[in-house]
Amino acid sequence: MDIIDGQILDALKRNGRSTASDISRKVNLSIPAVSERIRKLEESKIIEQYTVKVNREKMGYKLLAIIFVNIDHSASIQHFREAIIQFSEVIECHHMAGKYDYMLKVLIEDTTELEDFLSNKLKDIKGVQKSNTSIVLSTLKEILNR
Incomplete structure (x- = not known):
């Protein structure tokens, strides 16, 4: 894992729905390069899952x-x-x-x-x-x- 991988992870942590296109602009890499890095991060289990943060109170859990x-x-x-x-x-x-x-x-x-x-x-x-x-x-x- 290098600095670029870290930047990709930071972008995904801020918004798990970020596209490779969005991330490529932030890290100055091509879309295929970003997609490949994400795939490798998933395969190596550095990225374990993508999730959603819900508002607990609005879901009734106070x-x-x-x-x-x-x-x-x-x-x-x-x-x-x-x-x-x-x-x-x-x-x-x-x-x-x-x-x-x-x-x-x-x-x-x-x-x-x-x-x-x-x-x-x-x-x-x-x-x-x-x-x-x-x-x-x-x-x-x-x-x-x-």
């Missing part, structure tokens, strides 16, 4: 919560991992070093749905020992692709 989770035994980890990825409310799940084992980013409609998620989904997963939930009041910065 509550974002961060949930820290501890698992009771290492034997329960695989079961937890398989279970947690099944919940559409969980938009991120990270294995952590430190006080907690996992950090979940959960997007839901309201506190009623949060209560249901915590009581009837998360705590029903075998091995979940405890959780600690924080509600996000506002987001100052969120970058989907760095």
